[in-house]
Amino acid sequence: MESRATLNNVRISPRKVQIVLDLIRNKPTDVALATLQLTPKAASPILEKLVKSAIANAENNHSMNKDDLYVSECYVTPGPIMKRIMPRAQGRAYRILKRTSHITVVLKEKE
Secondary structure (H helix, E strand, O other), X not given: OEEEEEEEEEOOOHXXXXXXXXXXXXXXXXXXXXXXXXXXXXXXXXXXXXXXHXXXXXXXXXXXXXXXXXXXXXXXXXXXXXXXXXXXXXXXXXXXXXOOEEEEEEEEEOO
């Protein structure tokens, strides 16, 4: 049995999220939450909330034991990109890409 939580269209680059996801993959949920609380990255509070949501889904929807859960899968995919324009010298315009992410966390119970 697995529990899943997704967060779509988060206004943070997938590249920044991937660094933090690599830290918590295949870890027990209590270790993953402790790691996220102590990691000084912009994605940490977002992922902490998402892992807590996945834990709540596991307990309430699937009747899984909170103490036996671990992060079996976590991945990020790019979402829609907002394109903006930054004025530059001599009438030029540079494109600014504001990237978004779709983040998924999957929890499973240890056998």
